[in-house]
Amino acid sequence: MVVQNPGTPRELERYLRPENMAGVGFDQVCGAAGAVRTGAQFNAAPQILGVSLNPQIVQPGDVFLGISGAKRHGAEFVDTAISNGARAIITDTAGLDFLPEELSIPVAVVADVRKAAAQVAQAVYGTDQRSPQLFAVTGTNGKTTTTFMIRAILEALGEETGLIGTIEMSARGQIIPSVLTTPESTQLHGVLARMAQQDVSSVAMEVSSHSLSYGRVDALNFAVAGYTNLTQDHLDLHGTMEDYFQTKAQLFTPEHSASAVVMVDDPYGARLAEHAQIPTQSLSLDENNELADWRVTDLAHSGLGHSFTLRNRDGRLLRTRTALPGMFNVANAALATVMVLASGAELDALQKALDAKDPLSVAVPGRMQVVAESPVAVVDFAHNSDALAKALDSIRPGANGRRIVVFGATGERDKTKRPDMGAVAARHADIVIVTDDDPHGEAPEPIREQLAAGAQGAIDTERAETQLFNIAPRAKAVEFAVSLAQANDAILVAGRGHEVSQDVAGIDVELDDRVELANALKLHGFVTNS
Template sequence: MLLKNLLEGLDYQLVSGDVNREIGKICYDNRKVSKDDLFVCVKGFSVDGHTFAEKATENGATVVVCEDEVKVLEGVTVIKVDNTRRALAKIASNYYGNPSKKLKVIGITGTNGKTTSSYIIRDVLTKAGNKVGLIGTIANYIGDKKFKTERTTPESLELQELFKQMVDEGANYCVMEVSSHALALDRVYDVEFDYAIFTNLTRDHLDMHKTFEEYYKAKFKLFKMANNCIINIDDDYGKRIIEDLEEDKKSKNIVTISLKQDADYTAENILLGAMKSEFDTKGKKYEMEIPGLYNVYNSLGCIAVCDLLKLSYEKINAALKEATVPGRCQRVGKSHNLDFTIIVDYAHTPDGLENILSTVKQVTKGRVIAVFGCGGNRDTVKRPQMGEIATRIADIAIVTSDNPRKEEPALIIEDILKGIKDKDNCITIENRYDAIKKAIELAKSEDSVVIAGKGHEDYQILKDETIHFDDREVVEEILQNRNEV
């Protein structure tokens, strides 16, 4: 493709060379560069792509896009921009033919609820006869075709390529989780969002954003980009989003959801069961096989989007009834005829842990036994908070490892224990397998075991390696071994 076409819509300065030259592909990793490629110098957290510009040209790049001065081989075209991350997003969009403009893109952001909401909306749209792409934490999909995901929202180059694949395979919708990282790092810059949902905002990712204000500002970006904004106004930050969108209200459709106050969509006659929920909104009854009041919030946002898309009540409710999300309040070990319940959930934030434990507590006749930990090299402030929550709600809390990464697991556990005043109902078992086994051994008739933190993940990140570890598989193995004894 001709370079000047790739630069269309981009404010840039031509430092050297010619824009009338053909480009092979786009790269931001100099190790992937080959003949006639364009290299974008992206500044990362630990490395700066500008330092690899010369190496990229030695590998064959004939165009370098940069923010700062760079050293390159003679004859290379150098394009200077104010922000290379935004430039990468724009160039990638042009390279793949601006594919997001050929899809209806539905973005979901918030601390909790993104994955559940995305699966519900995908299921509704699919039942309505659409081919749907999904981008998120668990996996990426185009229709039934599954692709492994490395992060919740891909880097802009890979994201635009995925959009192009969706268009090529006949998808007309894309439902995507939009992380705060992606928004802060402009991975979704130049994406045309038709709809955006705000679920909630609680403590998470402050290892990157540093302050809650910065975390909020990252999330808010999505609603400046979207045409239709669906906002949970029971969250104080949802109210703030609406206030901060004041100057855009004439050009946007803002729809509110609430369980506590007047809103466009409210839930009434709420019935919360052990593994299901029912509620009415706008005079119609909805049912779902996902428990918890927080999932009523998630469902309201999905219903609002689907209503805006003119989908029928019958299709929306049918999809809600059958909605399942891997690793989100997922019941496991059902084939073993247990007289107690085992649930695996991704809850890895204070709010998420409180939600799942409170939900399970409400419907458990016996005791709640919680297994949880905290990730290493992440926000340390939430560790004692999660310790306090687990021991306050659960009858027995087993503190263990999550993904310790470069930290010592024992030191992470120490941080968690600082939030626990009464340790009488607390057990510490560093090895996660052993912790899960202990919880199952302790479980009696009508108890519930909640294994929190990793959900759908099938790995554990240790200091020097990443190993295969799936809480759901571990439960099955422990139960199988128990039955064989």
């Protein structure tokens, strides 16, 4: 079953929770969350069937969590929650001031509603008693691809799987659109309970720094947590790289995870592996890194991707390959493989699955997605400096060919990375075309100018031969890139990946980089892969 357009957020919510709930007494829910009943007393505690932080998506039988927001308090909207079927409300002391004197549902108070939300959801949905085995992947880049690879390996081993991430949530072939990279804790516990009902045995999940900061993965226990890398991103939330790192490090504690696999090829990964509070295996792309538990060796080109061997210091090894371009995809593939092994998979069974099914070559929408091969034309989600550099280095033009990049930067996000992204593009590409990404509410022209200024600075001091263009709208920029290309060139359209609409001043404009790139290639007489 594929749910493409489930309708309103309230209708979507039905897919994020189990079916035919028996219900849990409100007093039991309060006990799990440390909430204290207050106000009018009711003869019987209602049976709670679900949990919601948003009054607009409350389902009949829910406990509504009235949380303090950035501008309004959720308790102000208790009437909406009740009209949608809420049977009880849990809020904080500030929320009590917004409640009517006479309320038709019981009320409980807790000090911090957001912190209590996961415990409430766990109690209602029973995820402490029954949940699939969970794999968590965190890091700046590579989370989506690594989770897709984990799922593919597990399916090659014969397991029924689920996936929770940026592109999709899925369970045994049922796909629904993702709400966030990681849903709210209430939705996350609900969807995991639904997967358990469907006998899903393992779920691979992206865990963002936002989800850790906001407690969205609280009250879950991951069997294996994986770390990809840490580079500048999300400093609008974290302020400093140290805070960003410390937020990620929360995942590698007994509160969240039982074991870990950590890529140690950046300083943060090495530090994380050294200080992790749970059993941790280290992994490196450097075959000479004698400190790593696992190393990638015997690396060789295999089509657009690579074949390689994973070697443990104890002598164990696994031979495999990935068809996805770039050394970063070797890292993603290696991490996914070792994480599955760390979960208890048998080495011989895993090797047979890798050989028979080639799971590490799984196609990931908008992640190094090859649209054409002459010229090489690729769409990728790279939206920060490190990812952009690695994506550009991974596309290989033919003899005397050029690298052409089309990219922008998201509005209302970390502005400090924009000049550096421009400089990185100029250093790694021969033709740089700056355009719009998702401006959101920010004027697009200054964003492009900041990117272009960074690129021009690198051109003036390092790469005088690099050509720079500033072109909008984005579809025009993509077509312009193809108009410049020859068959031996390589084109990268970066930043948006799988996304199919562009947010311009709050208006969703239909735009799919893969479609635009394919159409432009056909317009100029090139053959595409579809």
